[in-house]
């Protein structure tokens with residue numbers, strides 16, 4: 242398609258970017274009014290880099306861009322936004338110590354003679370949040386207090402305020418569950434109808450097939466195809482994305498399920514986690530499913546001592562011995578690891594090298610008498626880089642220079658060599674490409690063969706059904722139901738995810754006096 246297409250909004254030609262090595266070369270692409278273009282490709286293929294060039298965050302090394310027929314050379318993200326070119330970044334960009342309302346209108350606070358109008362700010366914020374179906378959130382809530390899924394919705398809402406001609410969504414649904422995804426899709430259709438051109442980046446095939454009219458695939462920094470979505474079925478799409486065939490099935494290998502390793506009894510905290518009990522055996526993968534806000538992350542944080550339970554116990558080993566865990570340090574000492582979903586907030590030191598980050602969790606293995614052995618540190622990092630296929634120039638590369646998916650692999654790599662009997666994973670494959678997901682599943686399988694007990698929280702039901710021995714469903718803070726492998730269906734799992742809310746609402750109804758009005 243040439244850049245002279247009458248309905249072209251944005252076109253890029255010959256765009257390239259070179260850091261130490263080239264990461265994008267010679268990209269030609271035209272974006273049309275009112276279309277959704279899916280942009281996909283393996284971790285590190287260059288998707289975010291291309292988006293950041295269009296969004297004004299990165300200056301290209303070569304090439305030109307045209308916006309509405311005029312030369313477009315944004316000097317900053319703000320300049321791009323002023324023209325109506327906006328992007329929701331893969332890594333959240335909100336200020337946790339400011340409120341939802343302040344984050345939404347940071348660049349544009351409503352004011353009267355220099356005074357910020359709180360009332361106006363509040364109502365504008367409620368309106369903006371309603372666009373993504375979250376008008377129930379108090380706009381005065383600090384962003385840092387929201388779960389990461391809700392934070393992502395705030396980020397999306399922020400970009401829908403004001404003029405928007407081109408919207409780039411970089412992995413917008415990585416932290417959302419079904420309900421929020423639907424809301425986002427509704428919003429996308431409305432924007433499309435208004436003529437907004439959208440670039441939608443995701444590793445989730447079924448989403449791409451649903452929202453996009455065209456698909457563009459990047460491989461190693463080259464654009465290998467731009468075609469109508471309808472030309473491909475899902476199998477062909479996977480081939481296109483990873484350049485090789487992948488099965489739908491995952492052989493997790495033979496595992497022997499041993500004695501109970503983790504026994505959780507009656508764990509409760511505030512109204513987030515309510516009386517949760519379960520047991521995970523050595524060599525077993527216990528999945529936890531549920532909607533955003535159901536208490537999944539909160540539950541893991543309680544087990545890990547990152548938050549303190551109001552009541553209930555965590556016991557380890559067999560016979561189970563109650564462990565006194567009051568902090569993550571206690572948890573690690575007891576052999577419990579938590580691999581978090583929020584790699585920026587908790588997981589990674591972005592300004593440090595890959596080897597320093599991996600070393601961080603493995604000090605005893607690479608040091609003696611308090612001194613780190615540099616050669617052991619590099620060797621350890623190299624082992625993880627190879628095992629997880631982390632795309633990087635060397636173990637010394639800074640983590641902030643890695644692509645989103647490769648950062649996630651570093652988070653996981655850090656824990657793989659540790660002597661932990663219990664590993665808690667929160668959304669382990671978030672932002673990981675289809676091919677690399679299977680690498681991670683294989684690693685999880687390997688951990689179970691070493692006799693470790695795994696708890697995996699995931700919003701991807703298919704993923705849980707693929708790898709878990711049992712799946713517990715959390716709903717409104719309660720463990721509503723636990724399913725055994727082969728006795729579950731996707732529909733039953735989904736129904737259970739809603740069941741707790743229905744029960745709670747029914748109870749509230751009953752308890753409420755009927756003559757309040």
Ligand SMILES: Nc1ncnc2c1ncn2[C@@H]1O[C@H](COP(=O)(O)OP(=O)(O)OP(=O)(O)O)[C@@H](O)[C@H]1O
Nearest residue numbers: 260264284285286287288289290642643644645646
């Ligand atoms: N500031 C930087 N310095 C050096 N290399 C960088 C920098 N930013 C990105 N890269 C490299 O550019 C390549 C492309 O990264 P990019 O983030 O665009 O990938 P991506 O397709 O978005 O991957 P993912 O699916 O994991 O998000 C990667 O190999 C990455 O390491």
Ligand SMILES: [Mg+2]
Nearest residue numbers: 289331644645
């Ligand atoms: Mg990316």
